[in-house]
Amino acid sequence: MRETPDRIRRLPEQYFTALLARVAAAAAEAGEPLVDLGRGNPELGPPEHVVRALAESAARPDVHGYAPFAGLPALKEAIAARYREVYGVEVDPAREVAVLPGTKTGLMEFALCAVERGGTIVLPDPGYPDYFSAVALAGAQPGSFSGFDAPADAMYLNYPSNPTAAAAPAGVFAEAVDWAQRTGAWVLHDFAYGDLVFDGRRPQSFLSAEGARDVGIELFSMSKSYGMAGWRLGFALGSVELIRRIENLQDHAFAGIFRPVQEAGIAALTGPQDSVEERRATYERRRDRALSALDGLDARSEGTFFVWFRLPGAATVERLLVEHRVAVAPGEGFGTRGAGWARLSLAVTDETLDRGLERIAAAFG
Numbered sequence: 558m559r560e561t562p563d564r565i566r567r568l569p570e571q572y573f574t575a576l577l578a579r580v581a582a583a584a585a586e587a588g589e590p591l592v593d594l595g596r597g598n599p600e601l602g603p604p605e606h607v608v609r610a611l612a613e614s615a616a617r618p619d620v621h622g623y624a625p626f627a628g629l630p631a632l633k634e635a636i637a638a639r640y641r642e643v644y645g646v647e648v649d650p651a652r653e654v655a656v657l658p659g660t661k662t663g664l665m666e667f668a669l670c671a672v673e674r675g676g677t678i679v680l681p682d683p684g685y686p687d688y689f690s691a692v693a694l695a696g697a698q699p700g701s702f703s704g705f706d707a708p709a710d711a712m713y714l715n716y717p718s719n720p721t722a723a724a725a726p727a728g729v730f731a732e733a734v735d736w737a738q739r740t741g742a743w744v745l746h747d748f749a750y751g752d753l754v755f756d757g758r759r760p761q762s763f764l765s766a767e768g769a770r771d772v773g774i775e776l777f778s779m780s781k782s783y784g785m786a787g788w789r790l791g792f793a794l795g796s797v798e799l800i801r802r803i804e805n806l807q808d809h810a811f812a813g814i815f816r817p818v819q820e821a822g823i824a825a826l827t828g829p830q831d832s833v834e835e836r837r838a839t840y841e842r843r844r845d846r847a848l849s850a851l852d853g854l855d856a857r858s859e860g861t862f863f864v865w866f867r868l869p870g871a872a873t874v875e876r877l878l879v880e881h882r883v884a885v886a887p888g889e890g891f892g893t894r895g896a897g898w899a900r901l902s903l904a905v906t907d908e909t910l911d912r913g914l915e916r917i918a919a920a921f922g
């Protein structure tokens with residue numbers, strides 16, 4: 558018998574794979590075309606100059622070998638410049654930045670690099686399901702966030718939050734740093750939706766809290782801010798010690814990122830930034846439409862491209878899917894405290910969103 562190793566067996570069922578399969582099965586049934594507001598896959602690609610930078614770079618003969626394993630220094634400088642100019646944070650590009658093949662990879666690497674087997678990692682509940690995968694892969698135990706008092710070995714934070722669409726509450730990063738200093742734990746802040754905040758809020762980097770870089774890292778993704786989800790490019794920034802461990806792990810497990818992708822990343826970070834604000838404003842406008850269509854429900858969104866809402870009465874996500882042919886993500890898929898809630902995505906066309914909102918409003922009306 559070729560037994561599956563424990564570390565693979567303990568990986569949780571991939572929540573989004575299961576969700577997509579359920580939606581595909583419902584879509585295949587006879588009836589009105591299904592409206593899918595369940596997934597969070599940006600529908601708007603990067604600006605044209607970024608695509609052009611990729612194409613021009615890929616046309617050169619000298620870019621097809623292995624890229625430097627630790628990433629291009631100019632790419633690290635470009636993200637450091639964004640941190641300085643947009644978030645008001647100085648980072649040392651040489652020692653405080655790692656280039657990642659997407660931040661999903663960084664979520665796994667943090668758990669592997671920060672916590673010994675059997676350790677405890679506190680997770681948001683409800684929270685992004687991949688945090689559970691990271692805990693499982695590292696052979697750690699998940700704990701549910703209930704304030705900054707319990708001892709643990711590490712904590713994942715995520716503002717603005719997927720799925721609750723909450724922006725960072727005032728003082729939360731300072732509290733997290735204080736907790737980490739008291740307990741000796743590491744903190745990861747997942748900033749995947751950092752630039753997508755509404756109602757005049759400013760993006761809030763974890764690294765702007767005093768002492769944050771001594772106790773943790775922040776993950777910045779190119780996926781949401783620049784519409785580059787399929788490109789697989791992101792960063793870890795902060796603790797010199799953790800960055801060193803992550804780069805060491807990447808040296809063993811990966812062999813760098815295709816140079817044209819990195820060069821296009823530089824173009825995205827250093828070129829015109831209007832697309833970032835346009836994207837943010839588009840999601841805010843759609844958020845406004847969604848909240849007004851769901852008037853009377855407990856529906857919230859301070860950022861991200863999601864709206865989080867409480868299912869009224871006997872409504873369920875299953876009934877929305879089967880009886881009303883609109884897919885949303887069930888809250889319990891994000892943790893036990895998500896039960897009775899659902900997440901809808903704004904990362905769809907205006908037409909799809911409007912059709913989906915009409916169906917949800919009709920279902921609850």
Ligand SMILES: Cc1ncc(COP(=O)(O)O)c(C=O)c1O
Nearest residue numbers: 659660661685719749778780791
């Ligand atoms: C909260 C959160 N973190 C991280 C990621 C991963 O982003 P990427 O791997 O594309 O950088 C996602 C993607 O949906 C997300 O929703």
